[in-house]
Amino acid sequence: MRPVPHLHLPHPNPRLLRRVPAWLRWLRQKVRGSEFSFIALAIVAGMAAGLATVLIGGIARGIQHILYGLPADVRLSGAEWLDPWRLLVLPAGGAALALFTWAVRARKRPLVDAVEANALHGGRMSKADSGVIAGQTMLSNGVGASVGLEAAYAQVGGLFGSLAGRWLSLRRADMRVLVGAGSGAAIAAAFGAPIAGAFYAFEIVIGAYTPAAIAPVAAAALAGAQVSQRLGEVPYIVHVQPGPAIHTFGYLVYAGLAAICALYGILIMRAVTLVEVRARASLPGWARPAIGGLLLVPIAAWSPQALSAGHSALHIDMMSALPVAFIAGVLLAKSCASIVSLGFGFRGGLFFASLFLGTLIGHLYADFLALLVGFPILDPANAALVGMAALAVAVVGGPFTMAMLVLEATGNFSLTGAVLAASLVSSTIVRELFGYSFSTWRFHLRGETIKSARDVGWMKALTAGRMMRRGAATAPAAITIAELRRRFPLGATSRVVLVGEDERYAGVVTIAAAFAEGVDREAPAATLAHATDAALSPDMDLGVVMKAFDTAATDELAVLDADGHVLGIVTETYVRRRYAEELDKAQRALFGEE
Known part of the structure; x- marks a missing residue:
């Protein structure tokens, strides 16, 4: 079913x-x-x-x-x-x-x-x-x-x-x-x-x-x-010969590479945002892509490898023995080209760019370690593939996606284990220090709260206007407590919404508090009102409503229109119950249960 x-x-x-x-x-x-x-x-x-x-x-x-x-x-x-x-x-x-x-x-x-x-x-x-x-x-x-x-x-x-x-x-x-x-x-x-x-x-x-x-x-x-x-399409995947098996020491060394890739991924995402914000503030929208293209010209003149997604460049750099200085230059050029392209309004993503940049970082990491200790510690091809996955996870997300990509490219289960471990390290660091992938980071910048594709639409659709109970009992805020008791005896209702002379919201009074011992019956009912400065608008979604209850520390909140008039009332008990019901439905749908 x-x-x-x-x-x-x-x-x-x-x-x-x-x-x-x-x-x-x-x-x-x-x-x-x-x-x-x-x-x-x-x-x-x-x-x-x-x-x-x-x-x-x-x-x-x-x-x-x-x-x-x-x-x-x-x-x-x-x-x-x-x-x-x-x-x-x-x-x-x-x-x-x-x-x-x-x-x-x-x-x-x-x-x-x-x-x-x-x-x-x-x-x-x-x-x-x-x-x-x-x-x-x-x-x-x-x-x-x-x-x-x-x-x-x-x-x-x-x-x-x-x-x-x-x-x-x-x-x-x-x-x-x-x-x-x-x-x-x-x-x-x-x-x-x-x-x-x-x-x-x-x-x-x-x-x-x-x-x-x-x-x-x-x-x-x-x-x-x-x-x-x-259809004869040449796939993007890089098929390489399996490298040497990776042992415990290799996992520890690759964890360092994963940390570097995580930090570099955060740097790239921050840089794209910074350039985009500055470009939007100083340039008209119609001019930004053209100026961005102009800035790409000297980069492309130095190395065409910085252009497009970089499929051929990745194949060339993976299969050729290139000088360290050239690899470092391509890394810098490709990074700058990607930041300029996205920051100045070109459309696309960092999926393949992160794969390409990751291979360059992995290659440089292996070369640096060899230079540091005087002999090779890591196989450069293996290091490039681990770096590829680790940086892609930092930018795109999906540790198992990248691990499987490497497995299908190499058929090397030992390397895949190292890739998965490095991907998890990279993912953990990015979540801890940054909290977003590139796509969800852009959602965050425009005000959305989503951090993944997990279904939260039902929370957005369940608004205060849909959950409120209409026809709430109301009374003027100026009446006395004695008059409030007369109008609403115990058992008639549990709460009353107070309104001012202009029919605007003035707070909520619980009837039990009005009948409590020691209450001055001649005092205005408004002296018992709570949540006078806290209210909901009908378009607030479930998540915002729950936060509002936590902030107000009250059991009920009124729902008001734009003019401050009372539309209805929502209780925290009902909101929590609806949340539990919808969450249970979501879990059943997740596991395919009736």
């Missing part, structure tokens, strides 16, 4: 339901009630995601080849040299991106990606938002900005899952699984790594390892990888 949702969608209009073809109603019932049918739907979404990944990658590379005059077998970051006049594509491309953004942006609100859709919107993704994100990412990558295409892959892949779920009117939990399956399939197709793609879906897009989602997500990832392979 499919998981029970924790929020019920509105009942469909019977008249509209009759217009739905019988075959579609049958299909909806089949998918909603059958695990096998749901897995088949996930496979279809995964195949569509794999096809979209191939198309998006092909379009971006085609733009690069045309604009930079590259040979057919050379990618931008793998070019030995670029014509200086060709580098003017960067500022021109930035201007084209600004024009594209102006032309397609129909609204001012931030675009919703797959992670936010699963965290806040129950897996509902916008076709318009997804089209804009994919277009901006392809254009940014195509003109050579130092951004990856993984954001576009995951966005379009997740969109296919979301559209399938909406078309069949699936439950909230199923929608979230399909979005994760589509995004994971897209990553699996790009890297030729279905296991890593499945873990990407769980760790990054769904936000949990859900037993009910294992089969559909894994099937979708396999389908996406197979479609990409059948």
Whole structure:
């Protein structure tokens, strides 16, 4: 049976339901009630995601080849040299991106990606938002900005899952699984790594390892990888020969590399934010990408490896014995290029850039240790792969995703153990010192509270306006306690909301307090009022309401409109009970229970 949702969608209009073809109603019932049918739907979404990944990658590379005059077998970051006049594509491309953004942006609100859709919107993704994100990412990558295409892959892949779920009117939990399956399939197709793609879906897009989602997500990832392979797409994954086995001492040494990668990842994320804030404050939006492209020109002139996502550059640097000074220079150039690209408004992500930078840090770490002690301690290839995973975990998140990516690249279980240990060290340090991945950090900067794709949308939907009890007993604040007793004898109600002469809220009085011994019956009722300065607005979500109760230290709070008039009242007991009920529903949906 499919998981029970924790929020019920509105009942469909019977008249509209009759217009739905019988075959579609049958299909909806089949998918909603059958695990096998749901897995088949996930496979279809995964195949569509794999096809979209191939198309998006092909379009971006085609733009690069045309604009930079590259040979057919050379990618931008793998070019030995670029014509200086060709580098003017960067500022021109930035201007084209600004024009594209102006032309397609129909609204001012931030675009919703797959992670936010699963965290806040129950897996509902916008076709318009997804089209804009994919277009901006392809254009940014195509003109050579130092951004990856993984954001576009995951966005379009997740969109296919979301559209399938909406078309069949699936439950909230199923929608979230399909979005994760589509995004994971897209990553699996790009890297030729279905296991890593499945873990990407769980760790990054769904936000949990859900037993009910294992089969559909894994099937979708396999389908996406197979479609990409059948179409002849060259995967991003780096296949290297297994290095020497890693023992206990090696784990300890790699923990140091993980710590360095964690700190470097935090530095990169902070730097992107700082540059973006400064650029927004001093430059108009239409000029930022063009100026950013202009700043990329001298970096690209020094080394084309700093451009685009860096797939070819990673392959070259992994397979070649390069001087330490050159590796350090590429690390600095790629870091600056990524910071400038994202800070000045190019669209994309740091997924592959973090993989590339991690390999460089790992290589430098192995070389530094060898120089320090006089003989090699770490295998440079192993160190590069451990650094790759550790930095990617620091920036993107997903320790098991990166561990599986290395396992599928090398088949070396000993190395995978070291990668997993380093990934966990890196993840722990970032959570302790920073608390966010790159995507959730950007959500934090615009005021969202989410730290993962874990479903918190039900908390946002459960507002004070929905939980309040209307028709609360009210009385003028100026009446005496004796009059309050007369109007509301014991047992009539438990609390009364006081209002002023202008009908504005003035506090809450418990009837038991009014009948307590020693109370001056001629005193105003307002002398017994509590929570006079604490109240709720109807749009406050469950999390904010619970914090308000903790701050006010009271058992009940009034809900007020914008003018301070009383709409209803909410008790802490009821709020806590609703929270427990919804949390229990979420847990049952998580484990696929009725």
